[in-house]
Amino acid sequence: MIRIGQGYDVHQLTEGRPFILGGIEIPHNKGLLGHSDADVLLHTITDAAVGAIGGGDIGKHFPDTDPAFKDADSRKLLKHIWGIVKEQGFVLGNVDCTVIAQAPKLAPYIEEMRNSVAELLEADKSQVNIKATTSEHLGFTGRGEGIAALAVILLVKQGV
Ligand SMILES: Nc1ccn([C@@H]2O[C@H](COP(=O)(O)O)[C@@H](O)[C@H]2O)c(=O)n1
Numbered sequence: 688m689i690r691i692g693q694g695y696d697v698h699q700l701t702e703g704r705p706f707i708l709g710g711i712e713i714p715h716n717k718g719l720l721g722h723s724d725a726d727v728l729l730h731t732i733t734d735a736a737v738g739a740i741g742g743g744d745i746g747k748h749f750p751d752t753d754p755a756f757k758d759a760d761s762r763k764l765l766k767h768i769w770g771i772v773k774e775q776g777f778v779l780g781n782v783d784c785t786v787i788a789q790a791p792k793l794a795p796y797i798e799e800m801r802n803s804v805a806e807l808l809e810a811d812k813s814q815v816n817i818k819a820t821t822s823e824h825l826g827f828t829g830r831g832e833g834i835a836a837l838a839v840i841l842l843v844k845q846g847v
């Protein structure tokens with residue numbers, strides 16, 4: 688059996704926060720704002736995974752009104768959802784992600800993010816693709832006000 692899921696998330700950029708993306712910290716003059724560490728890429732992948740199993744969305748599992756998730760490490764949120772995915776007998780087919788960011792330049796960090804995501808999803812790096820694009824200075828991402836990320840995930844259950 689195969690299941691597909693998609694994710695989309697946006698977080699605002701602000702001064703005085705670390706810039707955490709794909710589970711790694713990247714040097715930048717601003718960071719992402721959120722109730723958690725605001726890792727927009729991991730949130731997108733989490734939403735895609737939870738969507739693929741018909742499990743609602745990230746906010747259903749980790750409400751942004753719950754102090755337990757204040758400044759939460761998004762790697763832990765994804766690991767929790769991945770545990771549910773595994774309980775249902777699925778493994779990762781592949782996940783393909785796009786980060787829309789005018790800055791910072793993400794190319795130097797893509798491989799480290801792929802390694803980080805592959806480890807979280809207990810998969811091979813070849814099953815994880817991460818792309819970056821600017822929005823050519825257009826819109827909120829182009830003005831550097833925030834970062835958006837999208838993901839499509841394929842889950843596979845053997846023998847069904
Ligand atoms: N934050 C970003 C955005 C883009 N890149 C890389 O640059 C290439 C060209 O981007 P365009 O928006 O002009 O299409 C893109 O394919 C990425 O390789 C990046 O590293 N970081």
Ligand SMILES: C[C@@]1(CO)OP(=O)(O)OP(=O)(O)OC[C@H]1O
Pocket residue numbers: 696720721722723724725726730745746749750751752756757758759
């Ligand atoms: C991760 C959670 C929970 O801390 O909060 P945020 O960091 O604000 O992220 P968002 O993608 O807006 O929603 C999911 C949340 O409920």
